[in-house]
Amino acid sequence: MKNKELFQGKNILIVGLAKSGFAAAKLLHSFGANVVVNDKQPREGNQEAEALEKLGVAVECGGHPLTLLDQPIDFIVKNPGIPYQNPLLAEASKRNLPIYTEVEIAGLISEAEIIAITGSNGKTTTTTLIGEMLKNSSKSPIVAGNIGTVFSEVASQATKEDILVAELSSFQLMGTEKFQPRISVFLNLFEAHLDYHGSLEEYGKAKAKVTENQDENDYVIYNADDLQVTELMKHSKAQHIPFSVHKQLKNGAYLKDHSLYFQNQKIIELKEIVLPGKHNLSNILAAAAAAILAGAELEQIQIVLKTFAGVKHRLQYVGEFEGRRFYNDSKATNILATNAALTAFETPVILLAGGLDRGNSFDDLIPSLKNVKILVTFGQTAEKLIEAGKQAGIETIKRADNVEDAVPAAFSLSQAGDVILLSPACASWDQYKTFEQRGDMFINSVHKL
Template identity: 35%
Template sequence: MDLKGKKVLVFGSGISGEAAAGLLFCNGADVVLYDGNEKLDAGRIKDEILQEGRSKAPEETHGTVSVVLGDFPEALLGELDLTVMSPGVPTDLPIVEKMKAKDIPVWGEIELAYACGKGDVLAITGTNGKTTTTSLLGQIMKNYKESVFVVGNIGNPYTSVVQDTEEDSVIVAEMSSFQLETVHRFRPRVSAILNITPDHLNRHHTMEAYIAAKERIAENQMADDFCVLNYEDEVLREFGEKVGAQVLYFSSRRKLNRGVYLDGKTIICHFDEPVPVCDTDELQILGTHNYENAMAAVAMAYAYGVPINVIRETLKCFAGVEHRIEFVAEKNGVAYYNDSKGTNPDAAIRGIQAMNRPTVLIGGGYDKESSYDEWIRAFGGKVKKLVLIGATREKIAETARRLGFNDIVMADSFEEAFERCVEYAQPGDAVLLSPACASWGMFKNYEERGDKFKQLVEQL
């Protein structure tokens, strides 16, 4: 794509915004990075973009970079050729609507990276399991090919690696609904939607809009592409009838004529004929939800042409991802588990299901307008005490009491919540951080929250 001399607005800073600005700068665009937070350090942001860009592309290809903070300068609208939205910035802001009304193209960071990059994209979305599946598939592909990049919502912006991609590269990408809102021509060679349950309704407003955003991962795929879907998800089973790509299902509950399924304890890959991949007893990741993540990765890799022996050996060695039902330590007979990535009720249900001891649970955080009924019902006698923090604590407590669960403790800080857990947990119990809420308001992200939990455990 020829960006040279184009005036491009990057809306929102942070890791994605700065990476997008750097890619545009490398390709000759005149970049304006805008952020409404006037307290940011504009000089630092610009210097980092310039330094990164100069290290990745020759000077003759460079454009220019400026940084604008605070109130949006609406006079800029008459100069723009393109706007690139950072994932955290809502696309229905009044100023963005004005851009659309002026026919200024509004892209996301993913669309920009795809337009400028090379190689095949294997893209994964879903409410839960994205990071585990992306990490596993990334490892499979790295054991198969040399030029592999694992990017996206997993913490490494797609735009940050574009300058390093080649025609034979493979990009394994974790896609959020925020990122998929702004795709136009993005076309993965293999896509996957793992599951869909309510999440981010504060951003998407309706479940229908959230589902539509997820399904956009496959909207440009064609008959020689593949789309991997969870057969046990009713929304996705229906969606599979409309997809332009070849649909491959995975299932943890039934045998499939074509796809990947769990037969007892054995993962079977059935394309032309059923081929055993491995037994779940051979995996280092636990729980049905992780077996589903593994099956999705198997289906994607096999559809792309990876030999089954490479898939099998990678599966056996994969140890999971940080902050997802991560065993931290056992202290004084109590097992501590970090599931900070359980940022919505459905993900947190999976954390509870993985526990095999009486559990003291830390819940609560930022309110994404979720319903907590199913999460509370999943306690099923496992949760002996619920310690609540954050903006959602009263809402969750009210739900719990309505459903007959009354062993609730309120805490004013994360540290206090941890202290209460240590106080209530007995030898043979587990303490589980699986909040069912985002971390915002108390932490900058779920990683920081999980790291704090692990630090507190190690200090015991």
């Protein structure tokens, strides 16, 4: 671990606990920083707050009082999910106080090289693929970030013999200033999280911070089929490594003669790849390019692509019951992800969709609903999705209270040969804490059948 001295004696306010705030507080306290933690949850029953206080960290719970800014503060570390419009953070910005996420801390202290993956969709699949492809290489891969383990916590333990493979959201990247990964990956850009960022332009700028500090010794891998991503990458100083499913690229990853290539080297024939869905070809191209640049062995890449069937909650095959196949795609939290999921099936689909209403319409989903024979909706967006289903010509549409009720409702309307797919096209936060919890509820309901 390096640069610990940068934080010694600094006055740091951490806003929001959860996993990232808790890990950052412990870490910065161990560096000798003067840490104050603020969490909106009540003090009673707050185990993280209790654990930090035992370490000697000051914790204030139950809200975000502006008086916290009256004490000396060098910078703030915020939970990624807390918007900058939060009154405390808005006031901090007025006072020109730097506001970071723990990703900034991770980048400063890590001795290991970093591969950072971002994009609107496919981050988890691509990150997992890269981690698997780098096994048995010269450096040990450690997967972290938005995919599970807190990035700064992992970075504090990593050595030069490791390589960190981190899935990073726009929320996390927005709070960085000097973050410089060795390899960055920008998968795609689609209208999402506009309630947080305000516009697609601001959302794209936040994503593009993954390459903002890279130089000519670094690599940026990006989707040449996405015009918005390509435009944003014009400002990157890193070596450009494009990937495409439509064009053959001398300096990138591409498809030719029913095979996957990287810089004119054949990697694998498409028929040998087991990961389902046409949309996953882009993820595979990006992952292979990153893995090769990071030192992965060709044989290991081939083994992964011949065996890797997907990650939990992303087009996850749950099982078959009375001729119906069930798939959990709870991580499809926007329209693009659900569009991609629907293209993965040629048989009739019964779609379970709905969730948090972010104010968007579902007009862009309508063309993909042509293969949907039955639509079951739930959550805040249920009525909007019903209207989209009607416009798509779906004859059978049913509203359920939640995912647990949607599964038996879908089954009762189905017949042998159907696919029953949870692909919500919405975030989960109206009814569930996380998309993982929503997906687990789907799996549990399928098992109850």
